[in-house]
Amino acid sequence: MSASTQQPAIEVRDLAFRWHAGAPPVLDIPELIVERGQRVFILGASGTGKSTLLNLLGGVLRPGQGEVTLLGQPLRTLRGWRRDALRADHVGFIFQMFNLIPYLDVLSNVTLPSRFSAARRERANARGGVEAEGMRLLAHLGLGDRSMLGRRPTELSVGQQQRVAAARALMGAPEVVIADEPTSALDAGHKGAFLELLLSECATFGTTLVFVSHDRALARPFDRVIAMADINRAGAGGAPGGAHGG
């Protein structure tokens, strides 16, 4: 990957996406470039296609037109299982809520990505082993207590669940972390603390972070703030107000 270190983490060109053939496009993005190690905040009203964009960046959805390049790999022409492998190896995801597998304990949830990706398993092993790395990440996010490791997600507060999810996303040092409104279930105090932890972790490892929210107040500590309306030329059906940004 040394040749591609010069390339941006994410590069979007002339992207158009519609859910169904014939339906109006949800996304129409001429250009979006996220540099490596950059921490980007994407802002947009509900229904403007933020989650759809993240699915495209993470290689879950395939772009209809245009190109999404993740770490130098063009996703549109990449075969299905290669996209899955790319995501498993290089992308950590955090969702809005319901982040954890209910039947696995905290530590197993955190180490889950290294079960699916050899690359992330190796990177974790290089730092002292999968379990040790999981515990280290949990400790960094304030969940170092040993009694925490064996608990079920149902026995955690929502804020604790979010931190476990963040630890999982950071497991095995993926180059890119994608977070889809991970703080919307938290109160103001916990939002700030959670965000701080996440950002400092990403800063330590030089992780690229794409963070989506409709809460403008959270945007301050980020390197860069992007409004959906500015990059997306498509007027999403549910978006209130003027659809044509820029």
Next chain:
Amino acid sequence: MAIVRLALCSLRNRWVTATLTLFAIGFSVALLLAVEKLRTETRASFAHTISGTDLVVGARGGSVQLLLYSVFRIGGATHNISWESYQDIRNHPRIAWTIPLSLGDSHRGYPVMGTNLDYFRHYRFGREQSLQFEAGGPFNDLFDVVLGAEVAHRLGYELGDMIVIAHGTGKVAFLEHDDMPFRVAGILKRTGTPVDRTLHISLDGMEAIHVDWHGGTPPPPGRRLSPGEVRQVDLTPRSITAFLVGLDSRAATFQVQRHVNGYRQEPMLAILPGVALHELWSLMGVAEQALLLVSGAVVAVGLIGTLAVMLAGLNERRREMAILRSVGARPRQIFLLLVSETLALALAGIVAGLGMLYLSLHLVQPVVQSRFGIRLAVTAPGWHELALLSLFLAAALLVSLIPAYRAYRNSLADGLNPRI
């Protein structure tokens, strides 16, 4: 393998439904195997009962009926054959030996059979095995009786014990030959055939206890013969129920059969045991198939139940699938997850079913043995059972594809943002 471990964890998380499903599968598997076991063991047991006998001869009637009462002691004969006809037939040059059988009496529900010493010499069962004595020997005296293993074991008889024979074959005897008790002279080794349930006396003994009877009614008390007096009387039987025939060569079978069936003096029937058994199977085939159909339906119900449980779980588990996708699981692996869950359930169900089967076999075996003389061998599953189980697993695999495909589709359509 990560997926299989996940599948097991997931099942453990839903252990109540998983256990219930497992038992539903277990019961259906146990039932299927039990029906199969009963079917094959019954057949084996029937086929095991007689060997080395070329022909069975009785009064004219149904061939299956003749086989049932003469060999299996099930049901009774409507007519006997006369002693003279028997003597006449047995002198046929191709006949090597005969075993006369005289049935109709019983002892505490077990059939009493009159025969002669040729029975112990020539009767064969299983793989040409002859009868062996556990204790004592054949009957010598007029009032000697030789017990089958089951009779001796169940009723706790030993050599020298005295036994009273009841008239007729009913469970509850109203008329007993209590004036002429028999002494246990021998006990046979277990054979796993109806021989075990039979009490054997000599034809003379059989005649002795009936000699002063007329048309099924005993003589008035004052005019009965004493055991001592009866020994002075001519005890040549007037008739017998049936007889088994061994030929000097198999090739003579049809010749002798024709000879018997065409016998002028008395209507008689000679059957080949194998052919009659075959006829019996085709009679039983309908019942067997009905049983098999029902147990097959139970298996289908078990599988449909599993399918319903898996499908019902899917909606609640959409988020789980999305999370797995987000950490790198491929759609194919989601598919595999669901398949392995269903298969794990089916496998555990099979194990539970085998457990239930062997437990119930263990409990039921003595009852079946003493009631029907059929030995349900508690043996490890054979090829036939393994084939049935593989068939079941294949069906389970097919069924598992349905929830797996649904989950696969969902996980693609939902992306990483599962909807409710």
